[in-house]
Amino acid sequence: MAFAVISCSLNPKSRSRALARMAVERITAHGEETVFIDLREHPLPLCDGAGAGDHPSVLDLADAIANADAVLLGLPVYNYGVNAAAKNLLELTGAAWEDRIVGFLCAAGGRSSYMAPMSLANSLMLDYHCLILPRIVHAAADQLDETGRVVDPEIENRIEALVNSALRFGRAAKTIPSKP
Numbered sequence: 001m002a003f004a005v006i007s008c009s010l011n012p013k014s015r016s017r018a019l020a021r022m023a024v025e026r027i028t029a030h031g032e033e034t035v036f037i038d039l040r041e042h043p044l045p046l047c048d049g050a051g052a053g054d055h056p057s058v059l060d061l062a063d064a065i066a067n068a069d070a071v072l073l074g075l076p077v078y079n080y081g082v083n084a085a086a087k088n089l090l091e092l093t094g095a096a097w098e099d100r101i102v103g104f105l106c107a108a109g110g111r112s113s114y115m116a117p118m119s120l121a122n123s124l125m126l127d128y129h130c131l132i133l134p135r136i137v138h139a140a141a142d143q144l145d146e147t148g149r150v151v152d153p154e155i156e157n158r159i160e161a162l163v164n165s166a167l168r169f170g171r172a173a174k175t176i177p178s179k180p
């Protein structure tokens with residue numbers, strides 16, 4: 001299976017990037033391949049609904065997404081949703097997401113924003129027919145510290161459960177013909 005793990009935080013001290021890195025480790029431990037993409041290293045234009053989608057970085061990211069069987073997103077929780085950079089990525093790369101399997105690894109200040117990725121999930125499901133993995137990782141500040149060190153081992157269990165579900169659904173999807 002081909003994975004793409006995309007870290008959507010632009011914060012140099014990102015905690016969701018640490019979650020995404022842990023997911024990469026777990027994927028590799030399962031003997032699968034993944035690319036790791038850090039949005040800080042791929043500055044993107046803001047989506048304008050016009051020419052921004054032709055930017056070379058957008059085309060590179062769209063290729064990486066379209067070529068992955070499963071895409072795992074490291075997501076900062078901002079204002080009870082995901083950060084603007086993550087939404088901008090989806091707006092710019094749109095059709096590349098068609099039929100992808102998608103999972104979320106969220107870093108938040110507290111626990112009350114646990115539904116933060118649902119708006120992104122809805123768009124991925126309704127617009128692009130993605131299969132959203134029902135194992136969302138949500139790490140609050142008392143579970144993963146500002147250096148990315150895991151304080152609560154449950155976080156590691158949840159990352160493993162997310163990667164396992166990606167493998168399960170991904171392998172099953174390969175047995176289903178793409179057109180009936």
Ligand SMILES: Cc1cc2nc3c(=O)[nH]c(=O)nc-3n(C[C@H](O)[C@H](O)[C@H](O)COP(=O)(O)O)c2cc1C
Binds near residue numbers: 009015111112113
């Ligand atoms: C602009 C802003 C808005 C935030 N909004 C929320 C929020 O609604 N709920 C929450 O639990 N944490 C919130 N936080 C805390 C972040 O989720 C937390 O700092 C997290 O580590 C961000 O992810 P990152 O470290 O990967 O960038 C917010 C932080 C910022 C900077």
